Amino acid sequence: MIKTLCRSLLAALLLCAAAAAPAAPEQPTVTLAVGGKNLFYYLPLTVAEQLGYFKAEGLKLEIVDFPGGAKALQAVVGGSAQFAAGAFEHVLHMQAKGQPIRAIVLMARYPAMVLGLSPRAAARFNSFADLRGMKIGVTAPGSSTHLFLNQLLSQHGVAADEVAVIGVGAAASAVAAMRQGGIDGMVHLDPVISQLEAAGELKVIVDTRTAEGAQAVFGGTYHAACLYAKADFLAANPHTAQALVNAQVRALRWLAKASPEQIVDLMPADYIGSDKAAYTAALKKNLGIFSPDGALDVAGAEHVLQALMAMEPALKAAPPSLEAAIDGDFLGRVPAASP
Numbered sequence: 001m002i003k004t005l006c007r008s009l010l011a012a013l014l015l016c017a018a019a020a021a022p023a024a025p026e027q028p029t030v031t032l033a034v035g036g037k038n039l040f041y042y043l044p045l046t047v048a049e050q051l052g053y054f055k056a057e058g059l060k061l062e063i064v065d066f067p068g069g070a071k072a073l074q075a076v077v078g079g080s081a082q083f084a085a086g087a088f089e090h091v092l093h094m095q096a097k098g099q100p101i102r103a104i105v106l107m108a109r110y111p112a113m114v115l116g117l118s119p120r121a122a123a124r125f126n127s128f129a130d131l132r133g134m135k136i137g138v139t140a141p142g143s144s145t146h147l148f149l150n151q152l153l154s155q156h157g158v159a160a161d162e163v164a165v166i167g168v169g170a171a172a173s174a175v176a177a178m179r180q181g182g183i184d185g186m187v188h189l190d191p192v193i194s195q196l197e198a199a200g201e202l203k204v205i206v207d208t209r210t211a212e213g214a215q216a217v218f219g220g221t222y223h224a225a226c227l228y229a230k231a232d233f234l235a236a237n238p239h240t241a242q243a244l245v246n247a248q249v250r251a252l253r254w255l256a257k258a259s260p261e262q263i264v265d266l267m268p269a270d271y272i273g274s275d276k277a278a279y280t281a282a283l284k285k286n287l288g289i290f291s292p293d294g295a296l297d298v299a300g301a302e303h304v305l306q307a308l309m310a311m312e313p314a315l316k317a318a319p320p321s322l323e324a325a326i327d328g329d330f331l332g333r334v335p336a337a338s339p
Contacts, residue, residue: 022057025240029060032227032244033072033081036139036170037065038271039189040286041225043263044107045085048251050266057243067169068140076101082233083244087144088223088304088325095320100231102327105245105294107252108224110214112289113148114193115206117185118178122203128156137168137177137186144224145187147308152187152206152217154311178202191271194282209285218307221300224289234327245330249294256292260284294334296326 034042045063048054054061064081066072073090075081077099084090085107094101117125117134124130131153138145150160168177174192177183178201185202186192190209196202207213214222227248234241255263264272264280272279301322309316 022242022246023239025058025243026237027082027240028058029062030083030240030244031062031064031075031081032083032085033064033066033075034085035066035069035072035143036189037063037085038171038191040191040283040289041108041112041189042085043267043283043286044225044248044251044255044290045227046268046271047255047263047266048247050268051251051254053247053250054244057247059240059243059247061244066140068138068143068145068167070140070142070146073101076228076230082237082240083227083229085225085227087147088226088228088301089144089147089308091226091228091325092305092308092320093315095325096315096318100324101228102231102234103223103226103228103296103325104234104241104327104330105248106223106226106291106296106300107248107294108226108289109221109291109300110211110289111144111148111208111218111222111224112189112286113145113187113208114189114204115149115152115185115187116193116196116202116204118181118183118201119203121184122205125205128153128158131158131185132162133164134184135164135166135182137166137174137183137188139170139174139188140167141165145189148208149187150311151307155217160311190286191273191279191282194285195278198278198281210288218303220303221297222303222307223296223300226296231327238330242330242333245294246334249331249334252291252294255290260287294331296328296331298322301326 069086072084072086076084088103091101091103136149138149153160166183168174174188175195178196208217260280260283309319
């Protein structure tokens with residue numbers, strides 16, 4: 001009888017262990033598109049990759065880097081990528097077009113975008129009306145930097161077509177475009193902005209790398225970089241999506257506790273370049289943008305929607321549903337253990 005009880009107890013323990021074990025991803029090999037992976041805007045993605053968190057969740061994640069977020073979005077819509085790291089604005093735009101894209105975890109709670117002008121252009125800048133006729137660089141037309149520029153112009157009564165928008169890429173090409181004089185200014189992110197600012201080649205006009213800057217422009221937190229996917233893919237592959245979210249939240253938790261020096265030491269050498277001290281200084285300006293837990297809240301999402309509706313009458317006439325744009329179920333199932 002004792003042997004029978006032991007066997008029953010062992011069987012029960014095995015069943016409990018099996019129930020507690022996370023289910024394997026339906027698609028262990030997936031592609032994630034991003035526009036400008038080396039930017040601090042997407043640093044949590046690199047942290048998860050460098051620390052092996054995706055692999056630990058059973059994922060073989062191929063990350064494809066594009067010049068801007070618009071191309072990353074196209075990859076998801078077209079089916080060449082299952083996930084994207086990109087701006088929450090893209091999620092809302094797709095919802096408004098009847099294409100159910102859903103955000104599943106937040107990486108950045110502030111846009112971290114900066115509008116800067118060359119010293120020559122800044123000398124004749126007194127108000128946003130002075131941007132008329134200027135050439136302003138963005139990572140790529142249709143990207144989140146372009147959307148941010150349009151938001152600023154709309155807020156200050158300047159039509160989008162009164163400014164010439166030039167795609168300059170996300171890294172060295174953006175710096176080169178500024179230095180060669182092909183543009184009067186740019187909307188961009190770090191480390192590009194800090195590099196030009198430190199060299200005296202850019203004067204910051206609008207800065208959303210801080211809570212104060214985001215408050216001034218948007219009235220509070222503003223959902224920025226997130227991971228998103230098509231709703232039908234999430235429904236068909238919940239364990240794959242859960243693995244991705246688990247890894248990303250684990251990276252955010254690590255970031256919240258890490259020192260700037262630990263973060264820099266984790267980054268690939270080509271991100272840092274030849275001046276580690278300058279890269280570290282730029283990182284310190286952006287530490288506040290990262291979400292500590294990946295949570296997608298109504299307030300941050302609402303600020304994005306309000307900003308978009310203010311400059312797009314069609315979107316205001318038929319606003320997308322914030323509830324449909326966010327899938328918080330995966331965040332609710334992330335293990336509570338620290339990284």
